[in-house]
Amino acid sequence: MRRPERMAVLVPVVVMFGLGLWGLDRGGMWRDEAVTFQVALRSIPQIWHLLHSVDAVHGLYYLLMHVVLAVHPGEVLLRLPSVCGAAATAGLVAALGARLRRPRVGLWAGLLYAVTPMVGHYAQEGRSYAMVSAGVAGATLLLVRAVRGATWWPYGVVVAVTCVLHEFAVLVLPAHACTLALARMPWRTWRGWLCAAGATVVVLLPLVLVSRGQAEQVAWLTAPDGRSVERLVREFFGPSRAVLGPYLVLAGLAVWMPWPKRGVSLAGVALPLALVPPTVLMGVSQVTPLYDDRYVLYSLAGAPLLAAAGAERVAGAVGRLRADGRLPRAPYRGGVALLGLLAVCGVLIVQFPLLRADRNAANRPDDLAAVAAAVAREVRPGDPVLFLPSQERRSVLTYPAGFRGIRDVALDVPAAADGTLYGREAGPGELRRRLGGLTYVWVVGRRFALKPSWTPWNPTERAKLAVVNEEFITRKEYVRPGLTLRLYVRREEHGAAS
Incomplete structure:
Protein backbone atom coordinates (compact mmCIF):
# COMPACT_ATOMS: atom_id res chain seq x y z
CA MET A 1 0.00 0.00 0.00
CA ALA A 362 -30.37 9.31 29.53
CA ASN A 363 -30.34 8.93 25.74
CA ARG A 364 -30.62 5.14 26.08
CA PRO A 365 -33.96 3.38 26.73
CA ASP A 366 -33.08 2.91 30.40
CA ASP A 367 -30.24 3.33 32.89
CA LEU A 368 -29.74 0.40 35.23
CA ALA A 369 -27.15 2.28 37.27
CA ALA A 370 -29.88 4.80 38.17
CA VAL A 371 -32.18 1.93 39.17
CA ALA A 372 -29.52 0.47 41.45
CA ALA A 373 -28.79 3.89 42.95
CA ALA A 374 -32.49 4.47 43.72
CA VAL A 375 -32.79 1.06 45.39
CA ALA A 376 -29.62 1.60 47.42
CA ARG A 377 -30.98 4.94 48.61
CA GLU A 378 -34.50 3.83 49.54
CA VAL A 379 -34.44 0.10 50.31
CA ARG A 380 -32.85 -1.16 53.54
CA PRO A 381 -30.87 -4.41 53.82
CA GLY A 382 -33.23 -7.29 54.50
CA ASP A 383 -36.23 -5.63 52.82
CA PRO A 384 -38.26 -7.86 50.48
CA VAL A 385 -38.14 -6.88 46.81
CA LEU A 386 -40.30 -8.04 43.91
CA PHE A 387 -39.25 -7.54 40.26
CA LEU A 388 -42.09 -6.92 37.83
CA PRO A 389 -41.66 -8.27 35.25
CA SER A 390 -38.87 -10.69 36.10
CA GLN A 391 -36.60 -9.10 33.46
CA GLU A 392 -36.14 -6.15 35.81
CA ARG A 393 -33.86 -8.43 37.80
CA ARG A 394 -31.20 -7.41 35.26
CA SER A 395 -30.49 -4.35 37.40
CA VAL A 396 -29.42 -6.48 40.39
CA LEU A 397 -27.41 -8.78 38.09
CA THR A 398 -25.57 -5.79 36.63
CA TYR A 399 -25.17 -3.60 39.71
CA PRO A 400 -25.38 -6.00 42.67
CA ALA A 401 -23.83 -3.48 45.09
CA GLY A 402 -26.99 -1.36 44.97
CA PHE A 403 -29.09 -4.35 46.03
CA ARG A 404 -26.77 -5.70 48.72
CA GLY A 405 -28.75 -7.41 51.48
CA ILE A 406 -32.18 -7.24 49.82
CA ARG A 407 -34.47 -10.28 49.81
CA ASP A 408 -35.58 -11.34 46.30
CA VAL A 409 -39.03 -12.72 47.12
CA ALA A 410 -39.82 -14.50 43.86
CA LEU A 411 -36.40 -15.97 42.93
CA ASP A 412 -36.05 -19.75 43.16
CA VAL A 413 -32.89 -20.51 41.13
CA PRO A 414 -30.24 -17.86 40.29
CA ALA A 415 -29.76 -17.00 36.62
CA ALA A 416 -26.27 -18.49 36.15
CA ALA A 417 -27.22 -21.79 37.78
CA ASP A 418 -30.52 -21.97 35.87
CA GLY A 419 -28.98 -21.31 32.46
CA THR A 420 -31.33 -18.37 31.85
CA LEU A 421 -30.89 -14.60 31.66
CA TYR A 422 -32.89 -13.67 34.76
CA GLY A 423 -33.25 -16.82 36.86
CA ARG A 424 -36.18 -19.12 37.63
CA GLU A 425 -38.97 -17.80 39.80
CA ALA A 426 -41.27 -19.66 42.18
CA GLY A 427 -44.63 -20.88 40.93
CA PRO A 428 -47.84 -18.89 41.60
CA GLY A 429 -48.81 -20.93 44.69
CA GLU A 430 -45.39 -20.68 46.34
CA LEU A 431 -45.18 -16.99 45.50
CA ARG A 432 -48.54 -16.32 47.14
CA ARG A 433 -47.34 -18.16 50.25
CA ARG A 434 -44.15 -16.06 50.40
CA LEU A 435 -46.00 -12.79 49.92
CA GLY A 436 -48.65 -13.85 52.45
CA GLY A 437 -46.15 -13.56 55.28
CA LEU A 438 -45.05 -10.02 54.40
CA THR A 439 -46.32 -6.76 55.84
CA TYR A 440 -44.67 -4.73 53.09
CA VAL A 441 -42.77 -5.29 49.83
CA TRP A 442 -40.81 -3.09 47.43
CA VAL A 443 -41.60 -3.48 43.74
CA VAL A 444 -39.01 -2.63 41.08
CA GLY A 445 -41.00 -2.47 37.88
CA ARG A 446 -41.50 -1.02 34.46
CA ARG A 447 -44.26 1.54 34.14
CA PHE A 448 -46.23 -0.58 31.66
CA ALA A 449 -46.17 -3.56 34.07
CA LEU A 450 -47.78 -1.54 36.86
CA LYS A 451 -50.70 -0.34 34.75
CA PRO A 452 -54.11 -2.04 35.21
CA SER A 453 -54.27 -2.73 31.45
CA TRP A 454 -51.22 -5.03 31.44
CA THR A 455 -52.06 -8.73 31.31
CA PRO A 456 -48.93 -10.90 31.44
CA TRP A 457 -48.94 -14.38 29.92
CA ASN A 458 -46.74 -15.83 32.66
CA PRO A 459 -48.77 -17.20 35.64
CA THR A 460 -46.15 -16.06 38.15
CA GLU A 461 -46.30 -12.51 36.80
CA ARG A 462 -50.10 -12.63 37.02
CA ALA A 463 -49.81 -13.81 40.62
CA LYS A 464 -47.49 -10.91 41.47
CA LEU A 465 -49.95 -8.40 40.08
CA ALA A 466 -52.95 -10.03 41.72
CA VAL A 467 -51.39 -10.18 45.19
CA VAL A 468 -49.96 -6.64 45.27
CA ASN A 469 -53.22 -5.17 43.93
CA GLU A 470 -55.57 -7.21 46.15
CA GLU A 471 -53.65 -7.44 49.41
CA PHE A 472 -51.38 -4.37 49.38
CA ILE A 473 -51.66 -0.64 48.88
CA THR A 474 -49.07 1.84 47.63
CA ARG A 475 -47.36 3.81 50.40
CA LYS A 476 -44.48 5.45 48.45
CA GLU A 477 -43.49 5.74 44.80
CA TYR A 478 -40.31 6.87 43.06
CA VAL A 479 -40.52 7.34 39.31
CA ARG A 480 -37.52 7.83 37.04
CA PRO A 481 -37.10 7.27 33.28
CA GLY A 482 -37.30 3.50 32.81
CA LEU A 483 -37.97 2.87 36.52
CA THR A 484 -40.84 2.78 38.95
CA LEU A 485 -39.96 1.89 42.54
CA ARG A 486 -42.98 1.40 44.80
CA LEU A 487 -43.37 0.51 48.44
CA TYR A 488 -46.49 -1.59 49.01
CA VAL A 489 -47.84 -2.15 52.54
CA ARG A 490 -50.49 -4.67 53.53
CA ARG A 491 -53.97 -3.19 53.66
CA GLU A 492 -54.54 -4.12 57.30
CA GLU A 493 -51.24 -2.53 58.30
CA HIS A 494 -52.11 0.58 56.33
CA GLY A 495 -55.50 0.79 58.04
CA ALA A 496 -53.93 0.35 61.49
CA ALA A 497 -51.38 3.07 60.75
CA SER A 498 -54.15 5.43 59.67
Missing part, protein backbone atom coordinates in the same frame (compact mmCIF):
# COMPACT_ATOMS: atom_id res chain seq x y z
CA ARG A 2 1.40 3.37 -1.03
CA ARG A 3 1.75 6.28 1.39
CA PRO A 4 -1.37 8.21 0.17
CA GLU A 5 -3.46 5.07 0.60
CA ARG A 6 -2.02 4.42 4.05
CA MET A 7 -2.86 7.96 5.14
CA ALA A 8 -6.35 7.69 3.63
CA VAL A 9 -6.95 4.62 5.79
CA LEU A 10 -5.18 5.75 8.95
CA VAL A 11 -6.88 9.15 9.35
CA PRO A 12 -10.47 7.75 9.50
CA VAL A 13 -9.31 5.05 11.94
CA VAL A 14 -7.84 7.66 14.29
CA VAL A 15 -10.87 9.96 14.00
CA MET A 16 -13.34 7.13 14.62
CA PHE A 17 -11.32 5.83 17.55
CA GLY A 18 -11.24 9.32 19.08
CA LEU A 19 -14.99 9.81 18.63
CA GLY A 20 -15.60 6.37 20.07
CA LEU A 21 -13.54 7.02 23.20
CA TRP A 22 -15.20 10.40 23.76
CA GLY A 23 -17.71 9.94 26.61
CA LEU A 24 -17.35 6.17 26.61
CA ASP A 25 -17.86 5.96 30.37
CA ARG A 26 -21.32 7.51 30.48
CA GLY A 27 -22.04 6.12 33.94
CA GLY A 28 -24.66 3.47 33.31
CA MET A 29 -25.51 0.43 31.22
CA TRP A 30 -28.87 -0.07 29.61
CA ARG A 31 -30.65 -3.41 29.44
CA ASP A 32 -29.04 -4.84 26.27
CA GLU A 33 -25.56 -3.97 27.48
CA ALA A 34 -26.45 -5.39 30.88
CA VAL A 35 -27.19 -8.76 29.26
CA THR A 36 -23.75 -8.75 27.62
CA PHE A 37 -22.12 -7.79 30.91
CA GLN A 38 -23.76 -10.33 33.20
CA VAL A 39 -23.54 -13.20 30.69
CA ALA A 40 -19.88 -12.52 29.86
CA LEU A 41 -19.00 -12.65 33.56
CA ARG A 42 -20.29 -16.22 33.83
CA SER A 43 -18.01 -19.21 33.41
CA ILE A 44 -17.73 -20.79 29.96
CA PRO A 45 -19.81 -23.85 31.01
CA GLN A 46 -22.50 -21.49 32.32
CA ILE A 47 -22.49 -19.50 29.06
CA TRP A 48 -22.75 -22.74 27.10
CA HIS A 49 -25.68 -23.81 29.31
CA LEU A 50 -27.44 -20.48 28.63
CA LEU A 51 -27.06 -20.72 24.86
CA HIS A 52 -29.10 -23.91 24.78
CA SER A 53 -32.17 -21.97 25.85
CA VAL A 54 -31.66 -18.35 24.85
CA ASP A 55 -29.42 -15.92 22.90
CA ALA A 56 -27.62 -18.52 20.79
CA VAL A 57 -27.35 -15.86 18.08
CA HIS A 58 -24.95 -13.93 20.35
CA GLY A 59 -23.00 -16.95 21.57
CA LEU A 60 -19.66 -16.19 19.91
CA TYR A 61 -19.86 -12.57 21.02
CA TYR A 62 -20.49 -13.57 24.64
CA LEU A 63 -17.49 -15.89 24.57
CA LEU A 64 -15.29 -13.11 23.17
CA MET A 65 -16.54 -10.70 25.81
CA HIS A 66 -15.90 -13.31 28.50
CA VAL A 67 -12.22 -13.09 27.59
CA VAL A 68 -12.26 -9.27 27.40
CA LEU A 69 -14.02 -8.72 30.73
CA ALA A 70 -11.74 -11.21 32.45
CA VAL A 71 -9.13 -8.43 32.30
CA HIS A 72 -11.22 -5.95 34.27
CA PRO A 73 -15.05 -5.97 34.43
CA GLY A 74 -16.37 -2.51 33.75
CA GLU A 75 -18.36 -0.34 31.37
CA VAL A 76 -15.39 1.06 29.45
CA LEU A 77 -13.92 -2.36 28.68
CA LEU A 78 -17.42 -3.63 27.83
CA ARG A 79 -17.71 -1.02 25.07
CA LEU A 80 -14.10 -0.87 23.93
CA PRO A 81 -14.39 -3.79 21.43
CA SER A 82 -17.22 -1.90 19.73
CA VAL A 83 -15.03 1.22 19.51
CA CYS A 84 -12.29 -0.88 17.93
CA GLY A 85 -14.81 -2.47 15.56
CA ALA A 86 -16.10 0.92 14.42
CA ALA A 87 -12.57 2.25 13.95
CA ALA A 88 -11.63 -0.81 11.92
CA THR A 89 -14.75 -0.40 9.77
CA ALA A 90 -13.91 3.25 9.07
CA GLY A 91 -10.45 2.17 7.92
CA LEU A 92 -11.84 -0.65 5.78
CA VAL A 93 -14.37 1.68 4.15
CA ALA A 94 -11.49 4.03 3.36
CA ALA A 95 -9.47 1.11 1.96
CA LEU A 96 -12.36 0.15 -0.32
CA GLY A 97 -12.65 3.70 -1.64
CA ALA A 98 -8.90 3.97 -2.17
CA ARG A 99 -8.67 0.56 -3.81
CA LEU A 100 -11.63 1.01 -6.14
CA ARG A 101 -11.14 4.71 -7.02
CA ARG A 102 -8.35 6.76 -5.47
CA PRO A 103 -6.99 7.66 -2.00
CA ARG A 104 -8.96 10.87 -1.55
CA VAL A 105 -12.23 9.02 -2.23
CA GLY A 106 -11.29 6.52 0.45
CA LEU A 107 -10.39 9.32 2.86
CA TRP A 108 -13.72 11.08 2.34
CA ALA A 109 -15.71 7.85 2.65
CA GLY A 110 -13.91 6.71 5.80
CA LEU A 111 -14.37 10.08 7.49
CA LEU A 112 -18.04 10.29 6.49
CA TYR A 113 -18.54 6.89 8.05
CA ALA A 114 -16.80 7.99 11.25
CA VAL A 115 -18.97 11.09 11.78
CA THR A 116 -22.31 9.37 11.13
CA PRO A 117 -24.42 9.46 14.32
CA MET A 118 -25.69 5.90 13.90
CA VAL A 119 -22.10 4.67 13.73
CA GLY A 120 -21.19 6.67 16.82
CA HIS A 121 -24.16 5.23 18.70
CA TYR A 122 -23.25 1.58 18.14
CA ALA A 123 -19.54 2.30 18.57
CA GLN A 124 -20.45 2.91 22.21
CA GLU A 125 -22.76 -0.07 22.70
CA GLY A 126 -21.67 -3.20 24.52
CA ARG A 127 -23.17 -5.34 21.75
CA SER A 128 -21.82 -7.05 18.65
CA TYR A 129 -23.12 -4.79 15.87
CA ALA A 130 -20.01 -2.61 15.38
CA MET A 131 -17.82 -5.73 15.28
CA VAL A 132 -20.16 -7.32 12.74
CA SER A 133 -19.83 -4.19 10.60
CA ALA A 134 -16.05 -4.56 10.67
CA GLY A 135 -16.34 -8.20 9.61
CA VAL A 136 -18.64 -7.34 6.68
CA ALA A 137 -16.43 -4.46 5.53
CA GLY A 138 -13.37 -6.72 5.75
CA ALA A 139 -15.14 -9.45 3.80
CA THR A 140 -16.12 -6.92 1.12
CA LEU A 141 -12.51 -5.79 0.75
CA LEU A 142 -11.43 -9.43 0.50
CA LEU A 143 -14.11 -9.98 -2.16
CA VAL A 144 -12.54 -7.22 -4.26
CA ARG A 145 -9.11 -8.78 -3.81
CA ALA A 146 -10.36 -12.25 -4.72
CA VAL A 147 -12.09 -10.96 -7.85
CA ARG A 148 -8.75 -9.45 -8.89
CA GLY A 149 -6.86 -12.71 -8.52
CA ALA A 150 -6.30 -13.42 -4.81
CA THR A 151 -7.40 -16.68 -3.20
CA TRP A 152 -10.97 -17.06 -1.91
CA TRP A 153 -10.35 -18.79 1.42
CA PRO A 154 -9.66 -15.56 3.44
CA TYR A 155 -12.97 -14.20 2.20
CA GLY A 156 -14.78 -17.39 3.17
CA VAL A 157 -13.23 -17.45 6.66
CA VAL A 158 -14.08 -13.82 7.42
CA VAL A 159 -17.65 -14.12 6.12
CA ALA A 160 -18.24 -17.32 8.11
CA VAL A 161 -16.88 -15.89 11.38
CA THR A 162 -18.87 -12.68 10.90
CA CYS A 163 -22.09 -14.61 10.29
CA VAL A 164 -21.54 -16.69 13.42
CA LEU A 165 -20.99 -13.44 15.32
CA HIS A 166 -24.50 -12.44 14.16
CA GLU A 167 -26.44 -14.60 11.74
CA PHE A 168 -28.15 -11.73 9.89
CA ALA A 169 -24.74 -10.81 8.47
CA VAL A 170 -25.42 -13.66 6.02
CA LEU A 171 -27.47 -11.16 4.01
CA VAL A 172 -24.19 -9.71 2.76
CA LEU A 173 -23.89 -12.79 0.53
CA PRO A 174 -26.73 -11.76 -1.83
CA ALA A 175 -25.26 -8.23 -1.81
CA HIS A 176 -21.91 -9.63 -2.94
CA ALA A 177 -23.66 -11.78 -5.53
CA CYS A 178 -25.20 -8.60 -6.95
CA THR A 179 -21.73 -7.02 -7.05
CA LEU A 180 -20.41 -9.95 -9.08
CA ALA A 181 -23.41 -9.83 -11.41
CA LEU A 182 -23.02 -6.09 -12.01
CA ALA A 183 -19.31 -6.66 -12.74
CA ARG A 184 -20.16 -9.44 -15.24
CA MET A 185 -17.67 -11.80 -13.66
CA PRO A 186 -16.73 -15.02 -15.52
CA TRP A 187 -17.75 -18.48 -14.27
CA ARG A 188 -14.34 -19.08 -12.70
CA THR A 189 -14.91 -16.15 -10.33
CA TRP A 190 -18.46 -17.25 -9.58
CA ARG A 191 -17.23 -20.75 -8.77
CA GLY A 192 -14.77 -19.45 -6.19
CA TRP A 193 -17.42 -17.24 -4.59
CA LEU A 194 -20.02 -20.01 -4.54
CA CYS A 195 -17.61 -22.33 -2.73
CA ALA A 196 -16.92 -19.67 -0.09
CA ALA A 197 -20.60 -18.79 0.27
CA GLY A 198 -21.61 -22.44 0.45
CA ALA A 199 -19.07 -23.13 3.18
CA THR A 200 -20.43 -20.16 5.13
CA VAL A 201 -23.98 -21.48 4.90
CA VAL A 202 -22.87 -24.93 6.09
CA VAL A 203 -21.07 -23.38 9.09
CA LEU A 204 -24.03 -21.16 9.91
CA LEU A 205 -26.78 -23.77 9.53
CA PRO A 206 -26.54 -25.27 13.07
CA LEU A 207 -26.79 -21.79 14.60
CA VAL A 208 -29.83 -21.00 12.44
CA LEU A 209 -31.57 -24.19 13.55
CA VAL A 210 -30.91 -23.47 17.23
CA SER A 211 -31.89 -19.80 17.03
CA ARG A 212 -35.16 -20.65 15.27
CA GLY A 213 -36.16 -22.49 18.41
CA GLN A 214 -35.51 -19.28 20.36
CA ALA A 215 -37.59 -17.05 18.09
CA GLU A 216 -39.73 -15.83 21.00
CA GLN A 217 -36.86 -13.50 21.85
CA VAL A 218 -37.76 -11.29 18.89
CA ALA A 219 -41.51 -11.59 19.31
CA TRP A 220 -41.57 -7.86 20.15
CA LEU A 221 -40.58 -6.94 16.58
CA THR A 222 -43.23 -5.70 14.16
CA ALA A 223 -43.38 -5.62 10.37
CA PRO A 224 -41.46 -2.61 8.98
CA ASP A 225 -43.38 0.04 7.07
CA GLY A 226 -42.70 3.26 5.22
CA ARG A 227 -41.60 4.98 8.41
CA SER A 228 -39.03 2.25 8.93
CA VAL A 229 -37.60 2.91 5.48
CA GLU A 230 -37.51 6.67 6.07
CA ARG A 231 -35.80 6.20 9.42
CA LEU A 232 -33.15 3.93 7.94
CA VAL A 233 -32.45 6.38 5.10
CA ARG A 234 -31.95 9.15 7.63
CA GLU A 235 -29.70 6.99 9.77
CA PHE A 236 -27.58 5.95 6.78
CA PHE A 237 -27.40 9.30 4.97
CA GLY A 238 -27.76 11.80 7.79
CA PRO A 239 -30.55 12.67 10.25
CA SER A 240 -30.22 16.40 9.53
CA ARG A 241 -31.84 17.85 6.41
CA ALA A 242 -28.75 19.95 5.82
CA VAL A 243 -26.77 16.72 5.45
CA LEU A 244 -29.41 14.39 4.02
CA GLY A 245 -30.13 16.33 0.83
CA PRO A 246 -26.54 16.79 -0.41
CA TYR A 247 -25.66 13.26 0.72
CA LEU A 248 -28.45 11.73 -1.39
CA VAL A 249 -27.55 13.91 -4.38
CA LEU A 250 -23.93 12.78 -4.27
CA ALA A 251 -24.98 9.14 -3.87
CA GLY A 252 -27.31 9.54 -6.85
CA LEU A 253 -24.46 10.93 -8.95
CA ALA A 254 -22.37 7.88 -8.09
CA VAL A 255 -25.13 5.52 -9.16
CA TRP A 256 -25.89 7.32 -12.42
CA MET A 257 -22.28 7.72 -13.52
CA PRO A 258 -21.15 5.46 -16.41
CA TRP A 259 -20.39 1.96 -15.13
CA PRO A 260 -17.56 -0.12 -16.57
CA LYS A 261 -18.63 -2.87 -18.95
CA ARG A 262 -16.71 -5.43 -16.94
CA GLY A 263 -14.96 -5.34 -13.59
CA VAL A 264 -15.79 -4.35 -10.04
CA SER A 265 -16.59 -0.66 -9.55
CA LEU A 266 -17.06 1.37 -6.41
CA ALA A 267 -20.78 1.89 -7.06
CA GLY A 268 -21.12 -1.80 -7.91
CA VAL A 269 -19.81 -2.66 -4.45
CA ALA A 270 -21.43 0.11 -2.41
CA LEU A 271 -24.95 0.12 -3.86
CA PRO A 272 -25.75 -3.58 -3.23
CA LEU A 273 -24.13 -3.36 0.21
CA ALA A 274 -26.37 -0.42 1.16
CA LEU A 275 -29.59 -1.75 -0.39
CA VAL A 276 -29.73 -5.54 -0.50
CA PRO A 277 -29.51 -6.61 3.18
CA PRO A 278 -32.09 -4.06 4.45
CA THR A 279 -34.41 -4.76 1.52
CA VAL A 280 -34.26 -8.53 1.98
CA LEU A 281 -34.73 -8.34 5.75
CA MET A 282 -37.63 -5.90 5.43
CA GLY A 283 -39.23 -8.15 2.83
CA VAL A 284 -38.93 -11.26 4.97
CA SER A 285 -40.25 -9.29 7.94
CA GLN A 286 -43.54 -8.67 6.19
CA VAL A 287 -44.23 -12.36 6.85
CA THR A 288 -42.10 -13.03 9.94
CA PRO A 289 -41.03 -9.80 11.68
CA LEU A 290 -37.25 -9.92 12.14
CA TYR A 291 -36.21 -6.42 11.12
CA ASP A 292 -34.46 -3.93 13.35
CA ASP A 293 -32.17 -1.21 12.01
CA ARG A 294 -29.22 -2.35 14.15
CA TYR A 295 -29.32 -5.76 12.46
CA VAL A 296 -28.28 -4.11 9.18
CA LEU A 297 -25.86 -1.55 10.62
CA TYR A 298 -23.14 -3.13 8.47
CA SER A 299 -24.96 -1.96 5.33
CA LEU A 300 -24.34 1.66 6.30
CA ALA A 301 -20.79 1.32 4.94
CA GLY A 302 -22.21 1.56 1.42
CA ALA A 303 -23.65 5.05 1.97
CA PRO A 304 -20.40 7.04 2.50
CA LEU A 305 -18.75 5.12 -0.33
CA LEU A 306 -21.52 6.25 -2.69
CA ALA A 307 -21.36 9.85 -1.45
CA ALA A 308 -17.57 9.93 -1.82
CA ALA A 309 -17.82 8.49 -5.34
CA GLY A 310 -20.39 11.16 -6.21
CA ALA A 311 -18.09 13.87 -4.81
CA GLU A 312 -15.26 12.48 -6.93
CA ARG A 313 -17.48 12.74 -10.00
CA VAL A 314 -18.16 16.40 -9.20
CA ALA A 315 -14.42 16.97 -8.67
CA GLY A 316 -13.69 15.32 -12.02
CA ALA A 317 -16.21 17.53 -13.82
CA VAL A 318 -14.70 20.64 -12.22
CA GLY A 319 -11.21 19.44 -13.18
CA ARG A 320 -12.24 19.07 -16.81
CA LEU A 321 -13.65 22.60 -16.83
CA ARG A 322 -10.38 23.90 -15.43
CA ALA A 323 -8.42 21.99 -18.06
CA ASP A 324 -10.56 23.60 -20.75
CA GLY A 325 -9.85 27.01 -19.27
CA ARG A 326 -13.49 27.67 -18.33
CA LEU A 327 -12.60 27.77 -14.62
CA PRO A 328 -9.46 29.12 -12.90
CA ARG A 329 -6.90 26.52 -11.94
CA ALA A 330 -6.57 25.43 -8.31
CA PRO A 331 -3.70 27.12 -6.44
CA TYR A 332 -2.25 23.71 -5.50
CA ARG A 333 -2.86 20.07 -6.31
CA GLY A 334 -4.32 19.14 -2.92
CA GLY A 335 -7.15 21.67 -3.17
CA VAL A 336 -9.84 19.13 -4.08
CA ALA A 337 -8.95 16.77 -1.26
CA LEU A 338 -8.93 19.70 1.18
CA LEU A 339 -12.36 20.86 0.03
CA GLY A 340 -13.66 17.35 0.62
CA LEU A 341 -12.20 17.36 4.13
CA LEU A 342 -13.83 20.74 4.82
CA ALA A 343 -17.17 19.33 3.65
CA VAL A 344 -16.81 16.40 6.06
CA CYS A 345 -15.98 18.87 8.84
CA GLY A 346 -19.20 20.69 7.97
CA VAL A 347 -21.12 17.43 8.29
CA LEU A 348 -19.50 16.84 11.68
CA ILE A 349 -20.42 20.35 12.88
CA VAL A 350 -24.06 19.94 11.81
CA GLN A 351 -24.38 16.53 13.47
CA PHE A 352 -22.23 17.31 16.52
CA PRO A 353 -25.25 17.97 18.80
CA LEU A 354 -26.55 14.46 18.02
CA LEU A 355 -23.17 12.91 18.76
CA ARG A 356 -22.88 14.85 22.02
CA ALA A 357 -26.39 13.92 23.18
CA ASP A 358 -25.66 10.26 22.52
CA ARG A 359 -22.92 10.33 25.16
CA ASN A 360 -25.57 10.81 27.87
CA ALA A 361 -26.93 7.70 29.60
